[in-house]
Amino acid sequence: xxxxxxxxxxxxxxxxxxxxRDNYPKELDGIGTREDLTREEFLAWHKVLxxxxxxxxxxxxxxxxxxxxxxxxxxxxxxxxxxxxLMPLPFGVSMVGPVIYTFGNxxxxxxxxxxxxxxxxxxxxxxxxxxxxxxxxxxxTTAVRDGDHYVINGQKTWTTLAxxxxxxFFLCRTxxxxxxxQEGISFILVDMNTxxxxxxxxxxxxxxxxxxxxxxxxVRVPVENLVGKENEGWTYAKFLLAHERSGIAGVARSKRGVxxxxxxxxxxxxxxxPLIETQDFARKISQLxxxxxxxxxxxxxxxxxxxxxxxxxxxxxxxxVKGTEIQQRLTELTLEAVGYYGAPYGYGMEATGNEGxxxxxxxxxxxxxxxxxxxxxxxxxGSNEIQRNIISKMILGL
Amino acid sequence: MDFxxxxxxxxxxxxxxxxxxEQYDFETRRKVVQSESGWRPEMWAQFAxxxxxxxxxxEEDGGLGGGPIDAMVVMEEFGKGLVVxxxxxxxxxxxxFLKRGSDAQKEEYxxxxxxxxxxxxxxxxxxxxxxxxxxxxxxxxxxGAGFVLNGHKAVVxxxxxxxxxxxxxxxxxxxxxxxxxxxxxxxxxAQGISTRDYPxxxxxxxxxxxxxxxxxxxxxxxGEVDNGxxxxxxxxxxxxxxxxxxACGAMKVAHAMTVDYSRQRKQFGVAIGKFQVxxxxxxxxxxxxxxxISMTYMATLKLxxxxxxxxKAASAAKVRIGQAGRFVGQEAVQIHGGMGMTDxxxxxxxxxxxxxxxxxxxxxxxxxxxxxxxxEMDLPAAAE
Numbered sequence: 001x002x003x004x005x006x007x008x009x010x011x012x013x014x015x016x017x018x019x020x021r022d023n024y025p026k027e028l029d030g031i032g033t034r035e036d037l038t039r040e041e042f043l044a045w046h047k048v049l050x051x052x053x054x055x056x057x058x059x060x061x062x063x064x065x066x067x068x069x070x071x072x073x074x075x076x077x078x079x080x081x082x083x084x085x086l087m088p089l090p091f092g093v094s095m096v097g098p099v100i101y102t103f104g105n106x107x108x109x110x111x112x113x114x115x116x117x118x119x120x121x122x123x124x125x126x127x128x129x130x131x132x133x134x135x136x137x138x139x140x141t142t143a144v145r146d147g148d149h150y151v152i153n154g155q156k157t158w159t160t161l162a163x164x165x166x167x168x169f170f171l172c173r174t175x176x177x178x179x180x181x182q183e184g185i186s187f188i189l190v191d192m193n194t195x196x197x198x199x200x201x202x203x204x205x206x207x208x209x210x211x212x213x214x215x216x217x218x219v220r221v222p223v224e225n226l227v228g229k230e231n232e233g234w235t236y237a238k239f240l241l242a243h244e245r246s247g248i249a250g251v252a253r254s255k256r257g258v259x260x261x262x263x264x265x266x267x268x269x270x271x272x273x274p275l276i277e278t279q280d281f282a283r284k285i286s287q288l289x290x291x292x293x294x295x296x297x298x299x300x301x302x303x304x305x306x307x308x309x310x311x312x313x314x315x316x317x318x319x320x321v322k323g324t325e326i327q328q329r330l331t332e333l334t335l336e337a338v339g340y341y342g343a344p345y346g347y348g349m350e351a352t353g354n355e356g357x358x359x360x361x362x363x364x365x366x367x368x369x370x371x372x373x374x375x376x377x378x379x380x381x382g383s384n385e386i387q388r389n390i391i392s393k394m395i396l397g398l
Numbered sequence: 399m400d401f402x403x404x405x406x407x408x409x410x411x412x413x414x415x416x417x418x419x420e421q422y423d424f425e426t427r428r429k430v431v432q433s434e435s436g437w438r439p440e441m442w443a444q445f446a447x448x449x450x451x452x453x454x455x456x457e458e459d460g461g462l463g464g465g466p467i468d469a470m471v472v473m474e475e476f477g478k479g480l481v482v483x484x485x486x487x488x489x490x491x492x493x494x495f496l497k498r499g500s501d502a503q504k505e506e507y508x509x510x511x512x513x514x515x516x517x518x519x520x521x522x523x524x525x526x527x528x529x530x531x532x533x534x535x536x537x538x539x540x541x542g543a544g545f546v547l548n549g550h551k552a553v554v555x556x557x558x559x560x561x562x563x564x565x566x567x568x569x570x571x572x573x574x575x576x577x578x579x580x581x582x583x584x585x586x587x588a589q590g591i592s593t594r595d596y597p598x599x600x601x602x603x604x605x606x607x608x609x610x611x612x613x614x615x616x617x618x619x620x621g622e623v624d625n626g627x628x629x630x631x632x633x634x635x636x637x638x639x640x641x642x643x644x645a646c647g648a649m650k651v652a653h654a655m656t657v658d659y660s661r662q663r664k665q666f667g668v669a670i671g672k673f674q675v676x677x678x679x680x681x682x683x684x685x686x687x688x689x690x691i692s693m694t695y696m697a698t699l700k701l702x703x704x705x706x707x708x709x710k711a712a713s714a715a716k717v718r719i720g721q722a723g724r725f726v727g728q729e730a731v732q733i734h735g736g737m738g739m740t741d742x743x744x745x746x747x748x749x750x751x752x753x754x755x756x757x758x759x760x761x762x763x764x765x766x767x768x769x770x771x772x773x774e775m776d777l778p779a780a781a782e
Contacts, residue, residue, distance in 0.1 A: 128736070131664075132665075133665060133735050133736060134665050134666075134670075134735070135665035135666045135667075138665070138666075157736070158736050202740055202741075202742070203740065203741040203742070204739050204740060204741060204746075205731075205739055205740065205741055205746035205747070205749070205750060206599075207741070211736075268528070269526060269528065270528050270529075270530070271528075271530055271533060271574060272533075272573075272574065280763045280766075280767070281763070335753070336757075336761060336763075339528050339529065339757060339761075340523050340528075340552050340553040340757060341525075341552070341553065342599070342754070342757060343553050343555075343598040343599060343600070343602075343604060343754060343757070344553065344596050344597075344598060344599075344604070345596065345597045345598055345599045348596075348597065349431075349432045349597055350432060351432055351433055351434040352434065352436075352596070352597055355594070355595065355596040355597070356596035356597055356598065356599075359553075359594065359596055359606060360525070360552070360553075361525075368599040368750075368753065368754070369599065371753070372599070372746075372749070372750060372753075375728065375731050375732070375738075375739060375749075376736075376739050378732060379731075379732065379735050379736055379738070379739065380736070383732075383735065384732075385673075385675060385676075388675075
C-alpha cells in the first residue's frame with residue numbers, strides 16, 4: 001500500500017492538465033455555481049472530450065473508454081475539478097451507456113454508444129413516478145406489446161433536464177401479473193420525439209427548472225428498443241443505480257468546493273478579522289475537510305476493489321450518503337459565510353427580472369439558491385434513507 | 399408566573415389567523431410575491447384595521463397598551479402564513495426606536511406607524527459589517543446644527559415599500575467603536591438617497607440603500623448623539639424576539655405539513671409515517687419546535703429586564719431557533735422527498751424562510767459568541 005504517484009502517473013497528470021488548460025471552453029469559465037445552463041453550455045466540454053476520446057473514462061476500451069487505471073481516473077477527476085470543469089452529464093455516460101454495453105445487443109451498442117460518447121445525443125432517465133419514488137418497483141407505467149411495437153402509457157416524474165433530451169431510458173411494466181413488483185419490469189429506450197410524449201417543467205425551490213414531469217400517452221416504441229430481456233429490467237435498473245451512486249460521491253468537486261469556501265471565508269470578515277481566522281468557522285471548515293478525506297479514501301478503496309474486478313456493490317451507498325452530506329454542508333457553510341448577502345434572489349422573477357443578481361460580492365451570488373438546490377442530493381438517486389436500508393440489508397444482513 | 403395570554407392577545411391571534419386563512423392562502427401569497435410590487439398595501443391597511451400595528455405600543459403613545467408579547471402573538475401567526483409585509487422593519491424596529499424618541503418624533507412619525515401610513519425600514523447592516531451593529535462605515539458628519547450622511551446600507555428588508563428609514567451611522571470614533579454611533583430617522587425621499595431594489599430568496603423585497611450627502615437636522619437624531627448603540631441593541635433584541643416567534647409559527651406549519659404528508663404518502667404498501675426512522679425524525683422536529691416556543695417566551699418575557707439578562711436571553715433564543723429552524727426546515731423537505739423540493743408546495747417556502755431567519759440580526763455563531771462574552775462578564779472575579 002502506498003499513496004505515491006508513479007513517474008508515469010505524474011506524466012499523465014501533466015498531460016491532462018495541459019489538455020484541460022488548452023481545450024476547456026473559455027465560454028464556460030465562471031459558470032460553476034449557476035444551475036440554469038443552456039444545452040450548448042452543458043455539452044460544450046463533453047463535445048471536446050468526445051473528440052479526444054476522453055468522455056467516458058470508466059467504460060471498457062472496446063466501447064470507447066480510455067483504459068485508464070483507477071488512479072488515472074482519480075487524477076482526471078481532480079484535474080477537472082481544479083478548473084471547475086462542467087463534466088459530461090451522467091444520464092448517458094454513467095447511466096444508460098453502461099447498461100447498453102453490458103446488457104444491450106450489438107445493434108443497440110452501435111446505434112447508441114457513439115452519440116453518448118460524442119455528446120451529440122442527450123439522454124434522460126424515466127424511472128420515478130408520482131406514486132413510485134423510494135418504492136421504485138411499484139411503478140405503474142405500462143408497455144403493452146402490439147405487433148412489433150410497445151405502446152407505453154403512464155407518467156414519469158423528476159425527469160432531470162428532459163427538456164433538452166433526445167432519448168430517454170424508461171422503466172415500464174410489461175407483465176402486470178408478475179408475482180413480485182420487481183418482476184415484470186422492462187428497460188426500454190425511447191426517442192423523445194415520438195408522438196405522445198409531453199414534458200412539463202417542475203420549478204424547484206431555488207427557482208431553477210431542472211426537472212420535469214413526463215407524460216406518455218400511447219407512445220409507440222419499436223420492440224428493438226427493449227434492452228436485454230423483457231421483464232428483467234429491474235436487474236438492469238439496479239445495476240444502473242449502483243453506477244449512479246458511485247459517481248455521486250463527487251469528491252474532487254467537493255475538494256474544489258472547500259477551496260472556494262476557504263477563499264470566500266478569507267474575504268469575508270468578522271470585526272475586521274477574516275472569517276477563516278475565527279475559531280468557529282475555521283473549525284467548521286476543518287471538520288468538513290476531515291469528513292471529505294474520509295470519503296475520499298473510502299472512494300479510493302472502492303475504486304481499487306472495482307479495479308480488482310468487483311463491480312460497484314452495496315458499498316457505493318456509503319459514497320452516496322457521505323458524499324451528498326458533504327455537498328450539502330459545503331453549500332450550507334457557503335451561505336453562512338456570505339452573511340446578509342445570501343438574501344438577494346439571483347434568478348429573479350418574471351415581474352422584476354433578476355435584480356438580485358450581483359448585489360453583494362460575486363462569491364455571494366446563488367449562495368442561498370445553491371444551498372436550497374443541494375437539498376435534492378439526499379433525496380435523488382435513491383434517498384439517503386433508502387441507501388441506509390440497502391447497507392442494512394445487503395451488508396449487515398438485517 | 400403566568401403563561402396565559404390576555405383576552406386581547408387571544409383576540410388578536412384569532413382575528414389574524416382568520417384573516418390569513420381567508421386572504422393569505424399560499425397561492426395568493428405566491429401571486430403577491432411574484433407581482434411587481436411584491437406586497438399588498440391593502441393587506442397592510444387590514445392589519446392596521448385589526449389594530450396589529452398599534453398593539454405593542456402603550457396607550458400613552460396612542461397604542462393599545464400591549465407590548466412585546468402582543469408582537470410575539472402577531473409574529474407567530476405571520477410565520478404560519480409566511481407573511482411578507484414589513485411588520486418587523488416598520489412596527490417592531492421603526493416603532494421600537496420611535497417610542498423611545500422625543501415627543502416631537504413620536505408625534506411626527508409614530509402615529510403614522512400605528513395607522514400604517516408611515517412604513518419604516520431599518521437600515522443598519524453594511525456590506526462589510528457582518529453582524530456587528532457598531533461596525534459602521536456609514537458616517538454622519540456634524541454640519542451646523544444638523545448632520546450629513548454618507549454610506550451604503552446592505553439588504554435593507556422592506557426598503558422598497560418604505561416611506562422612512564431608521565439609519566445607524568458613525569458620528570465619532572473609529573469603525574467598530576461602541577461609542578460614536580448615532581441613530582437617525584430619515585424620509586426615504588430625502589435628497590441624496592438612492593436605492594437598488596430586489597427580491598429576496600424568501601419572497602421579500604429589500605434594497606441596497608445609498609446615502610450621498612444626505613443632510614438632516616438635529617431633530618432627526620433618535621436618542622443621544624454618539625450613544626446610540628445601547629438603543630440599537632435594545633431594539634434589535636426586540637426584533638430578535640419577534641423573528642423567533644415568526645420562526646416558531648413557520649416551524650409549526652412545516653412540521654404539521656410533514657406529519658400530514660407522511661400519513662398520506664404511501665410507499666412499499668404503507669404510509670411512510672409508519673417507518674420508525676421517519677417517526678423519530680418527526681418527533682425530533684416536534685421537540686425542536688417546542689424548545690423554540692419555550693425560548694421565544696423566555697426571550698420575550700426578559701426584554702424588560704436588565705441589559706445583560708435581556709441580551710443573553712435574546713442571544714440564547716436566537717441560537718436555539720437558528721439551530722431548530724435549520725433542522726426542522728431540512729427534515730421537512732427531506733421527508734417530503736422530491737415534492738419538498740418543488741416551488742409548487744408550500745413546505746419548501748417555509749424551509750427557505752427558516753433558513754433566512756438564521757442570518758437576520760446575527761446567526762447562530764454570532765449569538766453564541768455574544769452569549770459567551772456576556773456570561774464571562776457575569777462570572778465572579780477570579781479568587782484573590
